Structures are given as structure tokens and as C-alpha cells.
Amino acid sequence: MTMSPRAITIIGFAVVIAGLFLLEFLARRPGNRIPTLGQWLG
Amino acid sequence: MATEDLPRDRGRSRRPRSSFWPGHGTNRARTAVIGIILAGYAWAAGAAAPFSATALICVLIPGVVLAGLASWRPPERIPPPDRLDITGMSFWVICVAALFEWEAAAYRDNSPPWHPSLTDLVNPLIGPHILKSAAILIWILAGWALVRR
Numbered sequence: 578m579t580m581s582p583r584a585i586t587i588i589g590f591a592v593v594i595a596g597l598f599l600l601e602f603l604a605r606r607p608g609n610r611i612p613t614l615g616q617w618l619g
Numbered sequence: 620m621a622t623e624d625l626p627r628d629r630g631r632s633r634r635p636r637s638s639f640w641p642g643h644g645t646n647r648a649r650t651a652v653i654g655i656i657l658a659g660y661a662w663a664a665g666a667a668a669p670f671s672a673t674a675l676i677c678v679l680i681p682g683v684v685l686a687g688l689a690s691w692r693p694p695e696r697i698p699p700p701d702r703l704d705i706t707g708m709s710f711w712v713i714c715v716a717a718l719f720e721w722e723a724a725a726y727r728d729n730s731p732p733w734h735p736s737l738t739d740l741v742n743p744l745i746g747p748h749i750l751k752s753a754a755i756l757i758w759i760l761a762g763w764a765l766v767r768r
Contacts, residue, residue: 581733582733582734583732583733583734583735586721586725586733586734586735587735587740589721590718590721590737590740593714593717593718593721594718596714596717597714597715597718600710600711600714604707609707610704610706610707611704611707611708611710611711612700612703612704612707612708612711614711615697615764615768616699616700616703617703617708617711618765618768
């Protein structure tokens, strides 16, 4: 079974956006070195 | 970034620059009224046909209002951290760069069906009126969050 390019594109977007949410989640954990979205936007 | 005017002494309590803006947890009635007005506006704006003059005006109004508030009645700004961890920040840079590259590749190819742009993928999702209105409300709140930075 091979995925279509369209499916790969959609999965790519989903992975990247999920990565952004994951980073925000990790950043909000105490003691983490990753800044939150609000911190680096400021 | 223009953050030189922000106080750095976070230990002290700061008074808002304008009494128009309630602090966290205070004056819930006003917050509720503002929320209802914004939700109503988002609902009305969500009914506008895409790319119409009405839709354009619905986009311009929040922008003008937020720009006016930021200029003449600025809220208490959220101070940035004293420094950012470079390693931690690099994770954000990688993710944001990947998102822009993925979108730019689709946009450059005129968003073909085999590599659609993010906007072409999102448009059908926010087709229903209630979801479109929710997206507009989130967009307004994101603008407000940026004004406070």
C-alpha cells in the first residue's frame, strides 16, 4: 500500500502543526528550556 | 522588538496603564459582555460571502479597532522574558520553518491537488457557519494577544 502525494502532504501539515502544539505543551512544563509561544513572540 | 518600554521588575505589582482594562479575574461582567459582543460580531462576520465587500469590511473593522486601542488606550503589556534559551528556541525555529516551507512549496506550484496548500485544506473545514465564526473569533483573540505583547 502506497500513500498518495496528497495524503503525504496532508500528513506533513498535520505532523508540523502537531509539533507546534507539542512544543507549546512541553514549554509550559516547569523547568523546561523551551520557551512558550508567548515568550518568544514577546 | 520594541520592548524597551516594558518594566523588568516582575516582583513588584504593576498598575495597568489604563483603568479601561480589567485585571485577571476582576469584573467578570464586563468580560462576559465583551465576550458576547465578540461572539456576535464573529457570527455576523461569518455570514459574509468570501471575497465580498462585506467580508473585507468585517476584516478591516477589528484591525482598525485593535490598532486604535493599541495606540490610544493600550492595555497592560505582558513583559517578555529576560532571555531565551537558544537550544529551546531552535525547536520552534525548525517547526515554523518546516511549516512555511511546506506551505511555500504548495503555493509555488499553485496548490495542485497532489500538493495542496494549507489554506486550500482548511477552507472546506471552516465552511459551516459556526466553524467559520469560531475561526474568526480565534483570529480576533489572537490579534488581541499580539497587541498585549
